Amino acid sequence: MLVNLNGKLVSKEDAKISVFDHGLLYGDGVFEGIRIYDGNIFRLKEHIDRLYNSAKFIMLDIGMSKEQMIKETIKVVSASKIRNGYIRLVVTRGVGDLGLDPRKCSKPTYFIIVDNIKLYPEEFYKKGLEITTVAIRRNISEALNPQVKSLNYLNNILAKIEAINHGSFEAVMINEQGYVTEATGDNIFIVKNGQLFTTPPYIGVLEGITRETVIEIANSLKIKTHEKIMTRYDLYTADECFLTGTAAEVIPVVKIDARVINDGTPGSITKKIIREFKKKTKILGVKVKYD
């Protein structure tokens, strides 16, 4: 494992930040989770674009160009020698005092961790997941907008805790109007009558890069995709269901709130998309030169 901390490459042991950093004190910051497949940083440009949009929303000036941030990311991946792994890129408001005022933070802190990924067990992909809707609501767009990938993940963590307490692996969060939003770290898709449906970003979900890739794949396979406001009814009556995210990639769902989806096994369109997604992971992105 290797860390780029404010431009310097340091070991895990030396990667330390101040207890006065507002990223820690208030969750005041933004982040990205990115995968490396066979030395290809998957959709790096899209992740950097989203990071800068998140920062812009919270009025955090990262203080360096996107091109520079891409260079710093490639630098630490190359030095790590990791060809298949995970990157966590974090930018915080930086060190301030004990008050909330972000103007007291003169310089943002950034760090880029490169680590080996702990893959989900293979049987999850073969057998599919059981998931549950939870009582905790997705926070509303007029509060902390879920399109912003901020360091405030307590909403999602509370949902995860609830799912775990129900003996379920993953939670689907509903919003205050009763509409389906997303899982705690994944977007959700259903298949109905051969077509794909996923929640529109304005309902209050992160615009996942895996989600976008799946929509592109569906287009190339001539599978119609719709952004649609959905309720639990749409989930329970779906022909197929899957989740998409950087860590999980595309993962089938076979049971939602004890309702069996498909025949309790991953559906054929889901499997097709998983196959196509695997191909894309090595093509789309930035290739790293390792020395």
Ligand code: PXG
């Ligand atoms: N929704 C939320 C709320 C997320 O945090 C996604 C959807 C999927 O987006 P991408 O761009 O990854 O397709 C995420 C992903 C993890 C992990 O290790 C994943 C995420 C954040 C933190 C951890 O599972 N984000």
